[in-house]
Amino acid sequence: MSNGLQGIVVSHAQLAEAMVAAVGEITGQRDALLPVTNEGCSRARLADRLTQAIGTRPAVVFVDLPGGSCLQAALAYLRGHRDVAVVAGVNLAMLVDFVYHRELTPAAAAQRAGDVGGRAVRVVE
Amino acid sequence: MTLSLVRVDDRLIHGQVVVGWGHALGAKQLVLVDDEVSTNQWERDIHRVGVPPDMAIEFLSVEQAAQRVPQWEASSSRTIVVLGEIAAAVRLCELAPQIKRVNLGGIHQAPGRRQRLPYVFMTDNEAGALASLVARGVEITAQDVPTARAVPLKELA
Numbered sequence: 001m002s003n004g005l006q007g008i009v010v011s012h013a014q015l016a017e018a019m020v021a022a023v024g025e026i027t028g029q030r031d032a033l034l035p036v037t038n039e040g041c042s043r044a045r046l047a048d049r050l051t052q053a054i055g056t057r058p059a060v061v062f063v064d065l066p067g068g069s070c071l072q073a074a075l076a077y078l079r080g081h082r083d084v085a086v087v088a089g090v091n092l093a094m095l096v097d098f099v100y101h102r103e104l105t106p107a108a109a110a111q112r113a114g115d116v117g118g119r120a121v122r123v124v125e
Numbered sequence: 126m127t128l129s130l131v132r133v134d135d136r137l138i139h140g141q142v143v144v145g146w147g148h149a150l151g152a153k154q155l156v157l158v159d160d161e162v163s164t165n166q167w168e169r170d171i172h173r174v175g176v177p178p179d180m181a182i183e184f185l186s187v188e189q190a191a192q193r194v195p196q197w198e199a200s201s202s203r204t205i206v207v208l209g210e211i212a213a214a215v216r217l218c219e220l221a222p223q224i225k226r227v228n229l230g231g232i233h234q235a236p237g238r239r240q241r242l243p244y245v246f247m248t249d250n251e252a253g254a255l256a257s258l259v260a261r262g263v264e265i266t267a268q269d270v271p272t273a274r275a276v277p278l279k280e281l282a
Contacts, residue, residue, distance in 0.1 A: 012140065040243070042135045042233035043209075067175025068139040075171050 004102025005109055006057045007033040009090060010050060010074060011064040014039075023095045032099040038069050046073045058083040060098065060109050062090035085110035093120030128194065128223075129203040133214045134230035137162070137207055138172045138182070141230065141270055146205060147180060149271035154197075154204040155182045158190040158217060162209075187213050191220030198223055211251045218258050227258065229267040229278075241281035244269045252281065 009016040016035035024030040034053045038046050050061070050073050061074040066088040074086045085106035087094070094117030101109055129150040134142060137157055146152065155176060162168040163184045176182045185193065190206065197204040208214045211232065218224050231244050238246035245267045247255075255265050255278055266275035 038136075040233060042231075042235065043137070045233060065140060065175075067143065069136040071174060072137075072139075072171050075174070079167070 004032070005098075005104065005106060006054065006059040007062060007095065007098050007102075008036060008050065008053050008059055009033055009062045009064075009095065010036045010038070010046075010070040011090070012038055012068075012070065015064055019090065019092060019095060022092055023099060026092075026096055027099050029099045032102060033095060038073070041069070043069060043073065046070070047076060050074065050077055054081075054084065058106050060084070060106050060113065061086045062095065062098075062113070063088045064090055087113045087117070089117065091117045091120055093117055128197045128206065130205045130228055131214065131217070131224055131226065132205065132207050132228040132230045133209070133211055133232060134207055135209045135233055136231050137209050138175050140175075142205065142207055143175060143177065143180065145270045147177075150203055150205065152203040152205045153180055154200075154202050155180055156190060156193075156197075156204060156206045157182065157184050158187055158206055158208045158213060159184070159210075160186045160213070163189070187216045188220065191217055194221040194223050211247065211254060215254045215258060218263055222261075224263065226264045226266075227255075228275075229255075229265065229281075230269055242267055242276060245281060247281070252278070 009019055016037055020033045020035045023033055036049050036053050063070045063074050071088050078084055078086050083106055087110045094113040097116040098113055129152055130146055163186045169184050214227055229245050232246055234246045237248045240246050259265055259278055265278040268275040
């Protein structure tokens with residue numbers, strides 16, 4: 001599994017770190033996801049953090065909100081890299097599923113994450 | 126006054142601006158003032174992604190924005206103006222003396238800058254340029270979100 005897709009979670013404050021830790025607790029897999037926070041970052045600094053986290057691997061970048069600095073950084077990176085896909089509106093369900101499907105292409109994994117994450121949001125009565 | 130906020134924030138359009146300040150002020154109009162972004166279609170598209178459908182956004186250069194300030198002041202719709210650089214804010218205030226308040230919302234680490242608050246870093250030259258605006262009657266405070274205390278420039282030495 002360690003040679004599969006890399007997941008990067010980009011968020012405000014410490015949300016990404018907490019989500020990555022939670023996925024590790026649930027799945028026992030701790031190498032599939034890396035957290036990146038925008039805390040204290042200008043746009044340029046956040047772009048640097050994201051670039052460093054992704055490295056040279058194919059990756060899916062999970063962003064907390066469907067707008068704002070985290071998504072902007074991810075989209076800016078996406079512009080110059082074909083082996084990266086971006087999913088906005090990350091939730092724990094999609095991350096847990098992602099770690100078991102890292103053999104997919106970035107685009108397919110991102111599509112799957114969107115589907116799984118969307119289905120996980122429900123009103124429970 | 127319906128030019129509700131003139132903010133310096135190097136993240137430009139992001140959550141604190143759209144959600145935090147946008148909700149608190151009831152702003153329906155967002156203006157990103159940046160000479161580079163205003164001429165770059167791709168950059169404009171990136172920034173549009175984060176703007177909710179009930180909020181309008183415009184992209185203007187500093188000079189274009191200065192010409193529009195009287196219109197925003199006279200409008201019944203509340204407007205938030207965001208600039209990424211202190212120098213641009215200083216230029217805008219010089220060109221549009223109607224602006225009497227500037228909010229420092231997020232100015233992050235860069236070479237030569239010194240930390241003044243967790244979210245405000247400035248060079249001495251930048252602080253001096255802002256101080257010259259204060260001397261001309263512009264109120265300058267640092268405040269990242271509406272619920273935080275507005276910290277006057279003189280406390281950011």
